[in-house]
Amino acid sequence: MNISNLPTELLLQILKEAARNPGWDEETHSPAGRRVLSAVCFRWRDIVLNTAEIWSLVRVHLEKTRYSGKESTFEKALAALELDLSRTGSQLLDVYWNSRLDLAHAKRVFRVVMERAPFCRWRSLEIYNDSWDSYSLHAIRSEDRFYNLESLRVRWCQVNGFLPLINRTVSSNFRYFYDKDSILATKLFESDMNNIISRTTELTLPDFGHNSIPPLPRHITTLSVCSVNLHEASHIQHLKVRSPLSISQLVDHKWSSLVSLDVWFTKPRSSRPLPQQLVLLPRLQTLIVSGGYFEPLFDLSTPPLDRLRLERGHENVKGANSSLSNILCHPSFSLISAKKLEISFPLLPAVLTTVIIHFSSIESLGLGIDNSYDGWELVRHVICEKRYLGEAGGAGGTTSVAGLEDIFLAQIETLELQMSWNNGGIALKDAWKAYMARIFDDTRGKQLAMIRCSWPNGAIRRLTRSDLEESRMKDETDGMKQEEEEASTL
Numbered sequence: 001m002n003i004s005n006l007p008t009e010l011l012l013q014i015l016k017e018a019a020r021n022p023g024w025d026e027e028t029h030s031p032a033g034r035r036v037l038s039a040v041c042f043r044w045r046d047i048v049l050n051t052a053e054i055w056s057l058v059r060v061h062l063e064k065t066r067y068s069g070k071e072s073t074f075e076k077a078l079a080a081l082e083l084d085l086s087r088t089g090s091q092l093l094d095v096y097w098n099s100r101l102d103l104a105h106a107k108r109v110f111r112v113v114m115e116r117a118p119f120c121r122w123r124s125l126e127i128y129n130d131s132w133d134s135y136s137l138h139a140i141r142s143e144d145r146f147y148n149l150e151s152l153r154v155r156w157c158q159v160n161g162f163l164p165l166i167n168r169t170v171s172s173n174f175r176y177f178y179d180k181d182s183i184l185a186t187k188l189f190e191s192d193m194n195n196i197i198s199r200t201t202e203l204t205l206p207d208f209g210h211n212s213i214p215p216l217p218r219h220i221t222t223l224s225v226c227s228v229n230l231h232e233a234s235h236i237q238h239l240k241v242r243s244p245l246s247i248s249q250l251v252d253h254k255w256s257s258l259v260s261l262d263v264w265f266t267k268p269r270s271s272r273p274l275p276q277q278l279v280l281l282p283r284l285q286t287l288i289v290s291g292g293y294f295e296p297l298f299d300l301s302t303p304p305l306d307r308l309r310l311e312r313g314h315e316n317v318k319g320a321n322s323s324l325s326n327i328l329c330h331p332s333f334s335l336i337s338a339k340k341l342e343i344s345f346p347l348l349p350a351v352l353t354t355v356i357i358h359f360s361s362i363e364s365l366g367l368g369i370d371n372s373y374d375g376w377e378l379v380r381h382v383i384c385e386k387r388y389l390g391e392a393g394g395a396g397g398t399t400s401v402a403g404l405e406d407i408f409l410a411q412i413e414t415l416e417l418q419m420s421w422n423n424g425g426i427a428l429k430d431a432w433k434a435y436m437a438r439i440f441d442d443t444r445g446k447q448l449a450m451i452r453c454s455w456p457n458g459a460i461r462r463l464t465r466s467d468l469e470e471s472r473m474k475d476e477t478d479g480m481k482q483e484e485e486e487a488s489t490l
Contacts (some may be wrong), residue, residue: 004043012047019054052089058117060109062099074105078112078276085116092123093147119146119169124154145169151176152196164192174199178224179206189214207243222259228253239263247296251280260286265311268295287338292320292345294327308338309366312345317370321351328354342366344418349378366416378418380439412446415439417453436463 018033021116034055038048048054062077092337095117099109146169153176175199176195191207197203202222205213212229224240233253240262247265255261258281278301285306289297291313324343328351341359345368354368359365369376392407436451440463453461 004041008047011044012051015044015047016051016054017055019048027369049087052087052091055084055087056093058085058088058093058095058113060099060113062105062109066480068456075434078109081109082112082116083122085113088117088121090121093117093121094124095122096126096128098128114304120148122146122149124151124153125149126155127157128155142286147171147173149174152178154179167192170196171197172199175202176202178204210267219237231259245290246281247279255281255284257283259283260288262288264290264292265293265296266291267293282286292316292323294320297327298330298365305338307340307342309342310344317345323350325351325354328358334341337361338427340364340366340415342418344368346370346420349381352379361435363411364414364416365412366418367416368420370420376417376419377433380435380442415448415451417451419455421455432461436461437468438466441466 003011015037019037021448034048038045062074062081095113099106101109119443145401146166149166150173152166152174159372175194177196197217197220201220201222203216203228204224207226208214208229212231213225213227215231216223218232218235221235221237223236223238224242226241226243228245228249229239230236230253234256236255237256237257237378238260239255239262244264245265247268260282261284264329278299281300281302284302286306286309287300287302287307288309289312290311292311294310310320315411324347337359339362341355341362341364343355347355347367356365367379369379436453439451440448446466450462450464
């Protein structure tokens with residue numbers, strides 16, 4: 001079916017999805033910008049301009065350097081913003097605010113937004129690199145309310161004077177507060193955020209300096225913090241720690257409800273495990289460890305995991321390989337097996353072999369691949385040809401394990417290859433399909449059902465064994481038909 005013949009309802013859904021998040025740059029620079037979509041044809045223009053939902057994402061994105069000394073350019077941008085707001089109808093709005101203007105121009109922008117899109121229609125607000133305190137209070141009326149606000153994200157700015165207004169007027173709709181870049185005073189947190197904290201279940205908190213995080217109510221289950229200086233942790237289900245910490249800091253709390261942990265460990269004093277108290281994580285399902293130092297895994301006690309992801313962070317690949325090899329080859333290491341294992345950095349042959357031996361029961365394996373042909377061929381050689389079976393082990397030597405032929409890929413159903421460089425375009429599509437097909441050919445009789453390759457720019461190549469077999473059957477059938485046709489013409 002030609003796209004021009006699509007039913008209006010289906011085309012509308014496609015255009016809404018295309019315009020949902022084209023990026024925070026000027027819309028004219030985005031292929032999915034709303035003005036770009038409206039310029040395709042008269043039908044698209046009519047749909048885009050008359051569908052308020054398409055305009056519900058409001059971008060107040062005006063940079064000081066761009067409009068400094070160019071009053072006409074500012075006036076044009078302000079008129080365009082006012083026109084966009086007039087098309088939102090009565091829709092609830094998702095507002096992204098990044099103006100960075102001088103006080104006089106900022107007040108004018110704020111006044112236009114308040115007239116066309118009052119606070120009561122704001123569903124979410126993200127303030128980036130701006131200072132609302134300097135001008136926002138001049139335009140705020142006493143009757144303004146944020147009773148439809150569901151989330152507030154603050155990035156690289158201070159809203160100390162504005163925060164109390166939001167705190168006083170949010171309703172039970174509020175779910176999420178995010179501020180990780182400022183330094184928040186404990187007194188401010190307790191006085192100006194008490195209502196916000198009582199409404200939300202998910203918090204991203206900034207650094208509290210040397211102070212501990214104020215007591216959090218038990219209904220908060222998802223937390224992202226710079227440190228684990230918590231008064232109480234037994235109610236936390238999902239935790240992300242954004243700054244490096246030692247394993248001893250986790251020992252001080254009871255994590256009886258923790259389901260997922262995203263943590264960045266500091267470099268240990270020794271590459272060998274030291275006797276200390278274990279961190280008990282009885283309900284943990286997902287564990288993400290960043291930083292390239294994996295020795296603290298010795299001190300975690302978990303049930304079988306659904307997902308284990310290891311990332312190197314700022315540590316070099318060689319150091320991350322060495323750290324991973326240290327724990328896998330130590331006789332006392334018994335980390336619980338995981339259904340899905342992801343390692344974001346390239347592995348040396350011997351380390352990759354040891355990983356597959358140790359995690360022989362995983363169902364999904366994700367591996368980081370370096371920039372070279374040798375990098376992705378190494379994965380195929382290790383997995384399919386078992387070329388390095390005799391080299392399994394760490395820097396201190398190799399290990400010979402009987403029966404390796406039987407455990408390689410015994411349970412793996414999905415193989416995910418994460419490239420560290422961007423896809424070169426369509427030209428590489430056939431090359432990667434051939435590469436994935438070769439892995440399937442080398443693993444006949446195994447459980448492997450899908451291979452997925454991904455690149456940093458978002459490109460994805462995916463192939464399943466069933467798709468490959470169907471494609472080959474079709475090619476064979478087409479070949480036979482062609483031969484019959486050629487024979488009939490003779």
